[in-house]
Amino acid sequence: MSAELKSRTESLSGRPTADAQLARALLAAVGGPPVRIALWTGESVAVREPAEATVRMRDRTALLRLLVDPDMNFGDAYADGSADVEGDLAQLIELIYRSRGRAGPLAALLRGALRLLMRPHSNTLAASRENIQHHYDLGNRFYRLWLDREMAYTCAYFPSPETGLEEAQVAKFDHVCRKLRLRAGERVIEAGCGWGGFALHAARCYGVKVRAFNISREQLAWARERARELGLQDRVEFFEDDYRNIAGRCDAFVSIGMLEHVGRGNYGALGRVIDRCLTEAGRGLIHSIGQDRGKPLNAWIERRIFPGAYPPRLGEMMQVLEPRRFSVLDVENLRLHYALTLEHWLRRFEAARDEVRAMYDETFVRVWRFYLSGSLAAFRAGELQLYQVVFNRAGSNELPWTRGYLYDAAGR
Amino acid sequence: MSAELKSRTESLSGRPTADAQLARALLAAVGGPPVRIALWTGESVAVREPAEATVRMRDRTALLRLLVDPDMNFGDAYADGSADVEGDLAQLIELIYRSRGRAGPLAALLRGALRLLMRPHSNTLAASRENIQHHYDLGNRFYRLWLDREMAYTCAYFPSPETGLEEAQVAKFDHVCRKLRLRAGERVIEAGCGWGGFALHAARCYGVKVRAFNISREQLAWARERARELGLQDRVEFFEDDYRNIAGRCDAFVSIGMLEHVGRGNYGALGRVIDRCLTEAGRGLIHSIGQDRGKPLNAWIERRIFPGAYPPRLGEMMQVLEPRRFSVLDVENLRLHYALTLEHWLRRFEAARDEVRAMYDETFVRVWRFYLSGSLAAFRAGELQLYQVVFNRAGSNELPWTRGYLYDAAGR
Numbered sequence: 001m002s003a004e005l006k007s008r009t010e011s012l013s014g015r016p017t018a019d020a021q022l023a024r025a026l027l028a029a030v031g032g033p034p035v036r037i038a039l040w041t042g043e044s045v046a047v048r049e050p051a052e053a054t055v056r057m058r059d060r061t062a063l064l065r066l067l068v069d070p071d072m073n074f075g076d077a078y079a080d081g082s083a084d085v086e087g088d089l090a091q092l093i094e095l096i097y098r099s100r101g102r103a104g105p106l107a108a109l110l111r112g113a114l115r116l117l118m119r120p121h122s123n124t125l126a127a128s129r130e131n132i133q134h135h136y137d138l139g140n141r142f143y144r145l146w147l148d149r150e151m152a153y154t155c156a157y158f159p160s161p162e163t164g165l166e167e168a169q170v171a172k173f174d175h176v177c178r179k180l181r182l183r184a185g186e187r188v189i190e191a192g193c194g195w196g197g198f199a200l201h202a203a204r205c206y207g208v209k210v211r212a213f214n215i216s217r218e219q220l221a222w223a224r225e226r227a228r229e230l231g232l233q234d235r236v237e238f239f240e241d242d243y244r245n246i247a248g249r250c251d252a253f254v255s256i257g258m259l260e261h262v263g264r265g266n267y268g269a270l271g272r273v274i275d276r277c278l279t280e281a282g283r284g285l286i287h288s289i290g291q292d293r294g295k296p297l298n299a300w301i302e303r304r305i306f307p308g309a310y311p312p313r314l315g316e317m318m319q320v321l322e323p324r325r326f327s328v329l330d331v332e333n334l335r336l337h338y339a340l341t342l343e344h345w346l347r348r349f350e351a352a353r354d355e356v357r358a359m360y361d362e363t364f365v366r367v368w369r370f371y372l373s374g375s376l377a378a379f380r381a382g383e384l385q386l387y388q389v390v391f392n393r394a395g396s397n398e399l400p401w402t403r404g405y406l407y408d409a410a411g412r
Numbered sequence: 413m414s415a416e417l418k419s420r421t422e423s424l425s426g427r428p429t430a431d432a433q434l435a436r437a438l439l440a441a442v443g444g445p446p447v448r449i450a451l452w453t454g455e456s457v458a459v460r461e462p463a464e465a466t467v468r469m470r471d472r473t474a475l476l477r478l479l480v481d482p483d484m485n486f487g488d489a490y491a492d493g494s495a496d497v498e499g500d501l502a503q504l505i506e507l508i509y510r511s512r513g514r515a516g517p518l519a520a521l522l523r524g525a526l527r528l529l530m531r532p533h534s535n536t537l538a539a540s541r542e543n544i545q546h547h548y549d550l551g552n553r554f555y556r557l558w559l560d561r562e563m564a565y566t567c568a569y570f571p572s573p574e575t576g577l578e579e580a581q582v583a584k585f586d587h588v589c590r591k592l593r594l595r596a597g598e599r600v601i602e603a604g605c606g607w608g609g610f611a612l613h614a615a616r617c618y619g620v621k622v623r624a625f626n627i628s629r630e631q632l633a634w635a636r637e638r639a640r641e642l643g644l645q646d647r648v649e650f651f652e653d654d655y656r657n658i659a660g661r662c663d664a665f666v667s668i669g670m671l672e673h674v675g676r677g678n679y680g681a682l683g684r685v686i687d688r689c690l691t692e693a694g695r696g697l698i699h700s701i702g703q704d705r706g707k708p709l710n711a712w713i714e715r716r717i718f719p720g721a722y723p724p725r726l727g728e729m730m731q732v733l734e735p736r737r738f739s740v741l742d743v744e745n746l747r748l749h750y751a752l753t754l755e756h757w758l759r760r761f762e763a764a765r766d767e768v769r770a771m772y773d774e775t776f777v778r779v780w781r782f783y784l785s786g787s788l789a790a791f792r793a794g795e796l797q798l799y800q801v802v803f804n805r806a807g808s809n810e811l812p813w814t815r816g817y818l819y820d821a822a823g824r
Contacts, residue, residue, distance in 0.1 A: 097807075098807060158813070159814065159816075160813060160814075161813060292733075292734060292737055292738065292739045292740070292806050293734055293735075293737055293806075313730065313734055314726075314727075314730055314734075314740050315726075315727045315730035315731070315734055318725065318726055318727035318730075319727070321704075322704060322705055322725055322726075322727055323705075325704055325705055326704065327704045327745065327747070327794055327797060328704070328726050328743060328745060328797075328799075329745045330743065330744060330745065331740060331742065331743035332742060332815065333739065333740060333741045333742065335739070335811075336809065336811055336813070380809065381807050382739055382805075382806040382807030382808070382809075383806075383807075385739060385740075387740075393794075394704050394705075394794035394795075395509075395510060395793050395794030395795075396794070397748065397792065397794075399747075399748055401570070401572060401573060401748070402571065402572075402819070403744065403815070403818075403819070404571075404819040406815075406819075407814070407815065407816040407818075407819040407820075408819075
């Protein structure tokens, strides 16, 4: 443990117990954040003062599980209540993200040794896991409780931090349409359309024809119903199909929040699909969570929330575009916009938690609270990024002269 | 040769000669552009009508040299006058760039076979080559004839296509300063400062202190003289040193037009230098020529103009940033701005050609005309890109909320 970290341990006897020493080791293993661990024994441990949040541990098993694999097991322990947090959960996770870089190699060694010593722990979440893994099939009823009215489940665009979520999701659709320079009558293909918010907005406000693809039947049912309500059935077609089966030509290709789920091995396949569809003067936009170094997604989120998800580095995103000779025109990082989006979602989720608990159970509420808080922390701490990448075909010169038009009076 | 290409061959006898057939093979080898080849025999050959430009060949050797390696030998043949062009040279090269993708595998086979058959041709450019290779040491007197008054030898930023070159180079400095969000009193390091235009602008207009590095003694002498004239000696320091030796801390790190010369093997070294220098809340910007696929620079430009230069793919530029955990905030592709910059340079160069010829010789004039025209064509055809990449350290949240401030009343 670093000498600069102040150590403070209290126990009933005045001397640290073995459990308190384990708690200190845990804090050291994650880089010594200003966080207190309150033990079931009444002891409390901090290695940096003042502690800005407190984690309360219910028993020794929970503590040991965290020592073995804090990334994976903190979420589970929080979900089943064997760990609890006093203070702001998102802020606590951000403190850990920001301190973790300071953890020495000894900490990694310790974790490795413990992992060998301990047998796989029993999973107390078996019952709720199925619900969680089928993330997008949780049902429109659940997401309606806390998403905006367009049901946009991706990063919003806030012209200013005071913009509300409803307005910011529409502003995101608009930002994307403007980046793609959509003109009335053009054909748009959307890969991974969620509940159809973008497709409907583009058709309604930009006069384009959209063919939108998704593999979630329940989302598509919702999207088709909205298209009927808005009288847009003849301008927006929704297809229940995989992005790899997309065919036909388009003037603009857009994908918002799908690349995270495509998998690194399929970037080339996505590039081939775009190449097959896009006209010579066509434009494309990929909006995706990313990261600035090649690390797997947080283990807990990958296992409990988004199986198979991976946030690509910008260099990896180029594997979609470079082999097909697409030219990158513009990259914008909207990381703090995703943090703000998540603040809104978390607030709305907490406001609806009694309804969520009635629909599922308390564990489900805690899993989702942890997931939304952890994601918020990851975007705040720079563990995750949000990239919007605009591209066209090499040598197509129908380009806006500057990006000023994105910000003029007609825009923001 | 594709069946859709119309063939038209004229000869005095009415039947194509062997030379005319070679000329047709040459046109096919570069994808059949709408270009006519006029031979020393009086024959003229085109494979696509209407031909938009004519290349006049002086003798069979010149024609064979082009067949062996058009990329390399067209420039040399143009320079020594064994090939000449009627019409717009830049447009001709753009036509070739745009048709080249259509050249079939047979064309490559033919070129390979010819390369084996022919011995290396004697180089008629030996005398002028030394001048050309020492590109940046040609002397301030030469560049003053056709660069802007700030001597900016990199892509300008044109708020509109009508902006003049002088104003556009200052607008580029300003665009970079605004992207870096420079504040009075901050410390800036510039790697590869050319004649010092950016460093002096930043110090004068943004009140920052700049330490600027360059290895060209003649450029530095000019830059120091300008700093004295402007009374900025205490705010801008110019160092004759390699970027790898840069030390000291800075709030902003900038490099405009240096990465092209750094070499792919040194991207990690550049990243380490930036990591060593930049404060926690620091910002960085790299402005560089790039490409959308991994191809060496045009052989002729690499050999005659910029030995060792390589325009990186965006994915390759990430090798500077990702290993050190820098986050990309913004990428802007200014390809058409570089094309317009080159149009200005070419026009100014032609206006000064008598003076250039008096300083050097006619071959020198033709080499430079070919280089500027070829570069113009490459940016127009999308063979080359111009990327401005803005980054900061992972997790530093002092970010502008949107990019609108770059385009507000105070800006453009």
